[in-house]
Amino acid sequence: MRRPLLRTAVVWGALLTTVSCGTNGQGTGEDGRPPAAPAGVTAAAGSATSVHVMWNRASGKPEVTRYEVYRGATKVKEVPGSEYMVDITRLKPSTRYAFSVRARDADGRLGPPSEQVRATTPTAAAADGRAPSRPERPRGKAVGSRAAQLSWARSTDDLGVASYDVYQGTTKIHSVGGAQTATVVTGLRPGTRYSFTVRARDAADNVSPASGAVRITTPPGSGDGKGVDSGTGMAPTAFRATTHREDGAHYLDLSWTRPDVDGVITEYQIQLDRKPVTSLVWGATPPPGRATYSFYVGREAGLTQRVRIRAKLPDGTWGAFSKERTVTTGRTAQP
Known part of the structure; x- marks a missing residue:
């Protein structure tokens, strides 16, 4: 069944939207073309x-x-x-x-x-030789078979923490801003034991002692090799999708509860039939409670599509997708 062309989305609440149709930027290169532009930068x-x-x-x-x-x-x-x-x-x-x-x-x-x-980059600190305190109370858990969620208590520094560095063994694998005290590490292997530590860094590049080690074993499973997309964590929950008709046009109405993460989530991606169609970006702090969004999907009645949504986490990585819902314009959504 043909897909309608997307037009400018209808915005509910304090949302700013950008519309992007087509694939997610992960090209194939199988027909002699160069590789696609890396996504998720x-x-x-x-x-x-x-x-x-x-x-x-x-x-x-x-x-x-x-x-x-x-x-x-x-x-x-x-x-x-x-x-x-x-x-x-x-x-x-x-x-x-x-x-x-x-x-x-x-x-x-x-x-x-x-x-x-x-x-x-932050302002340089003159003659700052004091490192931040060690991050305390590190915690972690596996999120599916290929990702882990880590969190820790905020470090202190006389001039402020600029960032936190995450290490796997002795290798630095990730970094987040000084305002964040949680992150999701992706690209792990199923059925594998890992050890992570966290260090705080200030603007003068002074680095704290390592936190205590967080040991995590990912569960068995093949996954799809794409990090948190393979798991079940960090996904919007209680996702609902319905349609309504207005002035001869059909609209898709979505609602969900944000993932339980440390920090503010301001961006979501919506997929129809497993293809990205719309990115939602809040221009300010999102309102509390359930999020809602509605956008135009065409004038054809009886058009059936599968819809799901995922959030961009505070550290810039994508969380897992919500449960997928099937909706048909002019009909009630599938539970």
């Missing part, structure tokens, strides 16, 4: 002179062999295709930077740049 200041950049693995054949990271139009880093994060150092304090990532495949083809993300 985030950037967070690690100190007054560094920014931590992360992205999602770009799929496709031939496989991606390396990623190139750009500051503006200048390439500043290159990492192997097995790595999806890097620290950009030697930056200036109190400066706003824009970063993007490009993938290069085994045949040497360079894909287009990702969407630019921005981060501002």
